[in-house]
Amino acid sequence: MRIAIPANNGHLCAHFGHAPEFAIIDVINGKIESVNYLIPPPHEPGILPAWMHELQVDVIICGGMGMRAQQFFNQYGIQVIVGAPEMPVEEVVKQYLAGTLEVGENICNH
Numbered sequence: 001m002r003i004a005i006p007a008n009n010g011h012l013c014a015h016f017g018h019a020p021e022f023a024i025i026d027v028i029n030g031k032i033e034s035v036n037y038l039i040p041p042p043h044e045p046g047i048l049p050a051w052m053h054e055l056q057v058d059v060i061i062c063g064g065m066g067m068r069a070q071q072f073f074n075q076y077g078i079q080v081i082v083g084a085p086e087m088p089v090e091e092v093v094k095q096y097l098a099g100t101l102e103v104g105e106n107i108c109n110h
Contacts, residue, residue, distance in 0.1 A: 001027040003096070004057040005089050007037060012086050014063035017043045023089040024055060030097055032090060049073050061092055064106050082106040 005012055006019030013019035022040055026033040041047050049072035059079045063086060070080045083103035084092055095101035
């Protein structure tokens, strides 16, 4: 499984489209195998979903994402989880894998 998280200084960045980097986390047998930080391409409609698809991302965990972006990701078969708290990226993934990640409202209103 490959998980993508918008990041800023190793923590989940609240708004997906404004993240300066993305943590790409590979999970094998329920454990974090690797964490790599990548600089995203310019933020334009449809660019990030295509990029994530090329990276073979399965799940995106973020604080907020617009509905249009979520629809783009769904077209690629990428699951989107919104409302995640701003905490260290690896802790987000550990909680997600354990089934204990508490998500709230989508903080994006567009």
